[in-house]
Amino acid sequence: MNLIYGLKNVLTRTFLEIILILLLILPGIFLGFCILTYGVNVPYLDQWAIARILLKVSDGTINFQDLIAPYFEHRMFFPRLIIIALAFLSNWNVKDEMLVSFGLAALISINLFRYSGISINSQPEANHSSNISNHLDLLIGLGILTNLLIFSPIQWENWLMGMYFKYFMPIAAISSAILICSSRIKTLLKVFYCTILSTFATFSIANGMICWLVLFPVLFPTRQEILAQIKAVWVWIICFLLCLGFYLYNYKSPIKEFSPFFVVTHPIEALNFLVALLGTPLAFGSVFSPVLLSSVLGSIIFALLFAISIYIYQSGEMLWRRSIGWLAIAAYAILSDAIIVLGRVYFGIEQANTSRYTTFSIYAIVALIYLIAIVAREIYSEKINMEREQRSRQIPFSYPNNYLNQSLCVLLAIFLFSYTQTFSFSLNKMAEVRTSRLQGKACLLGIKILVEEDCLKQHINPKLSVVKERVERLNDLGFLQPPLIKSPVLLNYRN
DSSP states (O other): OHHHHHHHHHHHHHHHHHHHHHHHHHHHHHHHHHHHHHOOOSOOTTHHHHHHHHHHHHHTOOOHHHHHSEETTEEOHHHHHHHHHHHHHHTSOHHHHHHHHHHHHHHHHHHHHHHHHHHHTTSGGGGSGGGHHHHHHHHHHHHHHHHHHHTOGGGHHHHTSGGGGGGGHHHHHHHHHHHHHTSOSOHHHHHHHHHHHHHHHHTTSGGGGHHHHHTHHHHSOSHHHHHHTHHHHHHHHHHHHHHHHHHHTTOOOSOTTOOTHHHHHOHHHHHHHHHHHHHGGGOSSSSSOHHHHHHHHHHHHHHHHHHHHHHHHHSOHHHHHHHHHHHHHHHHHHHHHHHHHHHHGGGOGGGGGOGGGHHHHHHHHHHHHHHHHHHHHHHHHHHHHHHHHHHHTTOOOOOOOHHHHHHHHHHHHHHHHHHHHHHHHHHHHHHHHHHHHHHHHHHHHTTTTOOOHHHHHHHTOSOHHHHHHHHHHHHHTTOSSSOOOOOHHHHHHHO
16 A cells, blocks of 8 residues: 555656646747747848848858947847858748747756756755755746746747847856856856857847856855956956957947936936836736836836845855856846936837837846745745754744745736736737738838838838848848749739
8 A cells, every 4th residue: 555655646746747847848839839920031120231241241242340340239240140140041031030039048948947956956955855846846836937937928029020039148148157157167167158158248239248247246256256266357357358348449329319318317217217127028918007017017126136135145155155146137137227228218218118128127037036036945944943943942933934925925926917918918919010020021022013112111121222222132142032023913913
């Protein structure tokens, strides 16, 4: 009977673990399905600027300056290389670029799941064999919540715009660097790998420069380590300055209306814009205005991150070391949003609810989830230790943990409710994007016979002259699939 009972428990446990693992990967599977379903193979907006690079490659006139030249605020050297390679391998099927975004998100998910095992596993009670199964459940549960965010369709603008995989590159670099820093390799080797990753992020998108700042405390978490590894510190600083100098060399900001002084003279608007950015990933689909809801949710997120950071800082080195990676991710998200505030607050708070910025803000919520878990486990561990001490002295003990449990349940309920509403809204937006791109593609394919200017400007690119200039060359290279319509009969069939 004992053997049968034990076998039943093992099978039940295995079944539950399989269910949890399926739930863990389900958000990624569903998002991949959405990309394949709603993605449309047609160049759109900024991709017509990339078309110029592809034509120069085809002509053999491409040079280093073309690859490193600023595009708005960014030096997109590495994204351009990736796009060129994919374009000539697949006749510029922009859905391949969308899959690069998906691949980067999968890499981020794997990195964070692995790091969560390292940071959570350092808890004192995790050493007890009786808690191993519960510990695994916690990791998978946190991973499910994290993957809901990483693969959230609220990022629809980035998922369905091929070249926007650049927005995933900095956090992919940071998550990889954090995992490297948690290993036991030599510090100089960590600095070498992190330098490569930070350079990769810097020359992918402007906020990639933040990697250099947030990874410093991950590499050197304490003052003692800074002093002990002073050579490695100087190597990191010099590499950062060289990278920054090269980035700024001959750099001219393309945004003429940019003025950081607006933030100084309008601090309340700037702060409201910042918290709205933080709350935007969970702010759509409800009866409330997205602007109002994003500000409220963003304020809660910011306040929780601030309070937890203070608690961790005051709790000693052990908790600081366990949390430093998540604090770095939170800092990356907030600093990225701060850069957006500098450049976009002038246009009004509605800009904060733009889909493409959610790829930055999401990681503040991801970091918050793990920081809450680490701090909560620390508090429970403290309770266990105090109970043992009091029992050894035969003194009655009670620890008021009900408030903590209730607070965690409330936060989880708010998250799931907000996420569910935003999820439904986002799927509708993805469907709208598909319809718009298909309309634009139909108009583009008939451009040789009938130029439907309103359609092309609305669904392809407002700069119609750029489209007209490059569309035939792209067609000759086989970069438009299917090719342009040249028969009036086919055009009538299309209509």
